[in-house]
Amino acid sequence: xxxxxxxxxxxxxxxxxxxxxxxxxxxxxxxxxxxxxxxxxxxxxxxxxxxxxxxxxxxxxxxxxxxxxxxxxxxxxxxxxxxxxxxxxxxxxxxxxxxxxxxxxxxxxxx
Amino acid sequence: xxxxxxxxxxxxxxxxxxxxxxxxxxxxxxxxxxxxxxxxxxxxxxxxxxxxxxxxxxxxxxxxxxxxxxxxxxxxxxxxxxxxxxxxxxxxxxxxxxxxxxxxxxxxxxxxxx
Numbered sequence: 607x608x609x610x611x612x613x614x615x616x617x618x619x620x621x622x623x624x625x626x627x628x629x630x631x632x633x634x635x636x637x638x639x640x641x642x643x644x645x646x647x648x649x650x651x652x653x654x655x656x657x658x659x660x661x662x663x664x665x666x667x668x669x670x671x672x673x674x675x676x677x678x679x680x681x682x683x684x685x686x687x688x689x690x691x692x693x694x695x696x697x698x699x700x701x702x703x704x705x706x707x708x709x710x711x712x713x714x715x716x717x
Numbered sequence: 718x719x720x721x722x723x724x725x726x727x728x729x730x731x732x733x734x735x736x737x738x739x740x741x742x743x744x745x746x747x748x749x750x751x752x753x754x755x756x757x758x759x760x761x762x763x764x765x766x767x768x769x770x771x772x773x774x775x776x777x778x779x780x781x782x783x784x785x786x787x788x789x790x791x792x793x794x795x796x797x798x799x800x801x802x803x804x805x806x807x808x809x810x811x812x813x814x815x816x817x818x819x820x821x822x823x824x825x826x827x828x829x830x831x
Contacts, residue, residue, distance in 0.1 A: 695759060704775075706762065708759060
């Protein structure tokens with residue numbers, strides 16, 4: 607089955623800096639890679655996703671890149687703000703449509 | 718358009734009791750997924766259901782856990798004879814179509830087993 611590794615587990619940045627979170631996956635058949643943001647005690651919320659037919663996707667301050675050959679994908683947040691502080695999860699689809707999640711990255715943005 | 722609904726939001730059970738967790742998918746969604754999240758851990762897939770069918774239950778423990786998604790009504794995750802290790806947040810998600818479509822999560826049910 608699919609295995610998703612996520613790094614780092616914690617990330618501290620100053621407000622205005624950029625943050626990068628990286629994930630690798632094992633199943634070359636995976637073709638859908640979403641990123642979720644989870645604030646403390648809240649539900650995971652989809653913030654951006656990418657499909658295997660593109661290499662990069664941007665949405666304002668957030669971007670995701672995908673390298674199918676190397677089987678890794680990354681989340682980039684620019685101009686970080688304190689409200690970006692949360693746990694971020696990457697995922698990859700496996701089997702028919704289930705998602706395998708990474709263990710999460712706790713991002714702390716200090717003012 | 719209401720999002721994914723789950724109830725109860727918090728559930729306390731004593732060891733040996735049964736826990737029933739309910740999930741109503743978003744309007745128009747026919748695919749439901751259940752995940753378990755332990756403290757400071759990621760989301761672990763448990764089961765994927767469509768109406769009246771279990772599609773993938775590879776993440777479900779073999780004993781005490783069951784799930785259904787009847788033709789009418791919410792999806793139910795049932796845990797019999799709960800143990801302390803079952804304490805966790807249980808999230809359900811729904812999607813419009815399988816095979817790469819976005820999954821939208823409910824607010825979760827936090828189960829505490831005393």
